[in-house]
Amino acid sequence: MKTVRNVVCPFCGSLCDDIEVDIEDNRVVKVRKGCAISATKFTKYNEERIYKPRIDGREVSLEEAINEAVEILANAKYPALYGWSCTSTEAINIGIEIAELVGGVMDNTASVCHGPTILGEQDAGISTCTLGQVKNRAELIIYWGCNPAHAHPRHMARYSAASRGRFVKGRKERTVIVVDVRKTHTAKTADIFIQIKPNSDFELLTALRWAVKNGELEQEEIAGIPAEKIEELADMLISCRFGALFFGLGLTMSAGKARNIEAAVNLVRELNNYTKFVMVPMRGHFNVTGANEVMAWATGFPFAVDFSRGYPFYNPGDTTFVDVLTRGDCDAALIVASDPVSGFPAEAIRNLAKIPVITLDPHETLTTMISKVVIPTAVVGIEAEGSAYRMDAVPLRLKKLVEPPPGILSDEEVLKMILKKLKERVK
Amino acid sequence: MELLIKNGYVYDPINEINGEKMDIAVKDGKIVESVSSDAKVIDATNMLVMPGGVDIHSHIAGSKVNSGRILRPEDHYKDVKPRTAITRAEVGHTVPSTYTIGYRYARLGYTTVIEAASPPLKTRHTHEELNDIPLIDKSCYLVLDNNWIVLDYLSQGEIDKCAAFIGWIFKALKGYAIKIVNPGGVELWGWGKNVESLDDQVPPFDITPREIIRGLCKINKMLNLPHTIHLHTNNLGKPGNYRTTIETMDTVSDLADGKPNIHITHVQFCGYGGDSWITLRSGAPEIAKYVNNHNHVTIDLGQVVFGDATTMTGDGPFQFILQNLTGNKWKNADVEAEGSAGIVPYKYKRKNFVNAVQWTIGLELALLIKDPWRVFLTTDHPNAGTFMKYPRVITWLMSKVAREKVLNKINKRAKKRSTLPSIDREYTFYEIAIITRAATAKALNLANKGHLGVGADADIAIYNINPMEIDPSKEYKKVRRALKRAAYTIKGGEIIVKDGEIVKSFIGETFWVKPAIPEDLEKDMLREVSEKFKEYYTVSLENYIIGENELASSKPIAVKTNL
C-alpha cells in the first residue's frame, strides 16, 4: 500500500490540495481529510464506468470510434463542442483547436451557471482576490445566494468563515452574514441571516450601496428587509477592515442575472472608498474556471465562442451552446466531461437527440445514452494528470494516482488523436 | 539547416558593426563563420539587418493579462484574422490572444520577450500561456517585494535565508528576475491603503520600502542573477513622483560596483513633475540628468502612444486611483501573501493635457539620456500602448519632423510646458538597434541574444529599407512601414516571417534561472518556509512548485551564486 499526500481534489471548485489517499492494487482504498463528497467520489469513481467505446450502442475499437468522431466533425457544417468543466485545461485547449479547425461553436458550462458573473464583470469589472487573502484578512464574510455547507463543504474551514489566517485567526474573529431566500445549512451557522424575497437581490444590493454612500434610505422596507436593518448592515460593511462577498447561483440565476452581478460589483466598488472589499464567485465544477481561462487566452473570450467565420466571435445568448441547440442550428455535437441532457431545457434536448453526438466521459450519463459515439476516458485527477484552476483562478496540478482501466485514455489523449486525424482531413 | 544572408546592411551594436555591408551565415540555429554552398541564400541587398528584437518588459502572459482579455470583449471584435494552414486564428487589439502575441512580435522582427510581472502563486498560469505563445523565446519576472516570506526574512535581518528562498523560488517556479512593484504599498493595499514615501513603515513587518529595495538589490547580487532588480516605483502615476524615482535610484547607488544594479521600468509613469494634475509637468529632464550622471541605473520608457490601451499592473492601489479618476470598469485581483493586480481600460487622447504631457515624457527621456545602452524602448504593453506601436515610437525618435507633427496636434498647454520642441537629437539606426535589442539583451545578460556574432542564436530581423539611402528624418513613414512588417524574421535559424507574413510556426523556448544554493541553507530555509506556508497560503508547498515538464520547451540557465 502507498499513501499519496497533497492530492488535489477534483470534485468541486474549492480544489482542496491537502487530500491524502491510500492506494492498494491500483485502487483508491482510503481517503483522508476530504469532505463527504470527496471521500465518496474518490472511492466510487469506478461505479457506472464505461469500459468500451461504442457507436450506436455497439462496442467498437478505440480507432473505429475515433474515426467515426472525425467523420462526424469533418462533415458537420456547424458542430458544437460543449462541456469541459470537469477535465484538464490541456484537454480543453485541444478542444479549442478542434472547434477552430471545424468552424464550430466552443462553449463551456459557465454559460449555464456563472455566465452572468462573467457578463457582469465585462460590464463593470470586479474587485476580487485569491482565497488566502480572505483567510488571512477578512473580518467580515457574506455568503449571498450560495450554500457552501452543501456545495463546497470544506470552503468555510479552509478558506473563509472558519479558516485560520495570519491576521484573523478563526471563526470567532469574523462576522458571517448569509443572504438567501431560505434558511440553508450555511445560514444556520451565520451571525446574521438576511432572508430576502425571491428575485429581489438587485433591489437589496442597490439599497445597500445607497446606504453605504448616503447613510439613510427613504423607503421603509426593501426586498422584504426593513430599511433600518439595511442601514445597519451598510455600517458593518464600511467598518470592517477587510470584507469578502461570496456569491453563487442564487445571485447569478435569480431575476436580473448579470444585472445582479453588476449591482454587487458596484456595491463592492463603492465600499472600497471606505475599506477593503472583494467578491469571489463560488464556482461549482472543479475546472470551470480553467475552461474560462484557457478559452480566454486562446480566443480572447471565456465562453460561447463561435468559429464559423474562421476567427473567434462572441455573443452570449446567441453563441452559447444552449441557444445554438434550442434554435436547432448545430448539426453535430462533441460533449466532453459534462451531462447536458440532465440539465438542459426540453427543447434543447430534443434537438440534441436529432443530431449525431460524440461524448467523452468516464461514466455512463443521460448524455452518453443519446450519443452516437461514446468514448470512455480516464478520470482526471485520479487516473490522469493535468492542470485545473480553483474558483479564485489559482492554478493547481492534478495528480495521476492510479492507472486507468486497460485501453482507456485521458480526454487529452483522445482529443489529440481526433485533432490529428481531423487536420489530415480538413485542410 | 544552413542559411546565408547576403549583402545586407548589418547593425549589430554588441559587435560594433554599424551598417556594414556583410553576409551572415547560419547553421543549426546558430550564427557561424561560414556555410557550405548548399545553404539557402537570402538576398538582403539594400536591406537593413539586425539581431531579433528583445523586449525587456511587456505584459504577455498570466493571470493579469488574461483578466484583461476576459474584462474586455470590446477590445477583440475588430481585430481578428482567420486561421490559416500555418497559423491559429488571431484575435484581440490591446490584449490579444497568446497566438496573436507570438505572430505579431515575429512580424515586427522581435524574437525574445519577457513577461513583466508574474505573482508566484499564479506563475503556473503564466507558464501555461507562455507555452501557447508561438515563435518567440520568453521568460517571466517574479513579483517578490510584497511577498510575506521575503518581508519576514528581510525585517528579521535574515538576508542569507531570504536569498536562499528567492533562489529556491526561481528554481521552483521557473522565473528569470526579481520584480519589485510598489514595495510595501501593495502589501498595504491588502487593507486598502498605500505608502507615500520610501521611508513609510509597512506594518506589521517593521520594514520600509527603502529597506525592501536595498535588501532585494543585495540579494540579487548574492544570487548573481543575470538581470538586475526590475523595479516599478512607489507613487507611480502621481504628480511629483519623479522625486521618488530619483530617490529610488539613489538608494542603491552605494551598492553598485561599476555595473547597473537597478532597472526602473516604464519611467514615463513615474516621471511626473508638478504637484497636482493641474500643475503637472515632465520630470524627464531631472531623471535624465540623474541617469546621465550615474551608471548604476538602466530604465525603459513606457512610451505613451495615443489611442486605446489597457492598463494592467501589479500595483493595486495605483489602479484603484485610476478607476476613480476615469470611472472606467476596474478589475482588482489580490494574491494571498504576495501582492495584487489591477486592470483599467484606458484611452490616451492628444487633446487631453495629462495624456499629452505623458507622451512628451517618454520621448524626452529617450532623447535626453545620452547613453542608449541604458534606456530601452517599451510601451509597457499594453499600459501605455501596444507593442505593435513600436515602429511609430521609433520614428518619433528618429525624426524631429515626425515629433513636430504630433506636437502640433496635442494639447497646447502641454506643448508649451515641454522641452521636447527644443530637442534636436535624432536616433540613428545603430542607436535604434541598441535600445530595441542589443542593450536589452545585455541588461538581461542573455549572451546569445541581441547580437549576430559567431555562436549567437540565429534570431535575425531583416527590414526592407536601405539605410544608406533613406533619410529617416524626412522619410519616417517609409521607415515605419518597413519596421511594421519584417521582410524576414529568422528565429533559431528558421525563417518564420517573409514579407510580413508568418510562414512557419513552432514554440520557442522558455528560459529560467537555476541558482545553486548550498544544501544546508536550503534545507533550513525550506523547513521554516513550509511552516509559514501552512499559515499564509491556501495551497501546500508541494503543489506550489511547477514541474519542468509543465513547460513546453524549458531552458534552465544554471547560475553560480555567492551564497
Ligand code: SF4
Ligand atoms: S470541498 Fe470540494 S474540493 Fe474540497 S474536498 Fe470537498 S469536494 Fe473536494
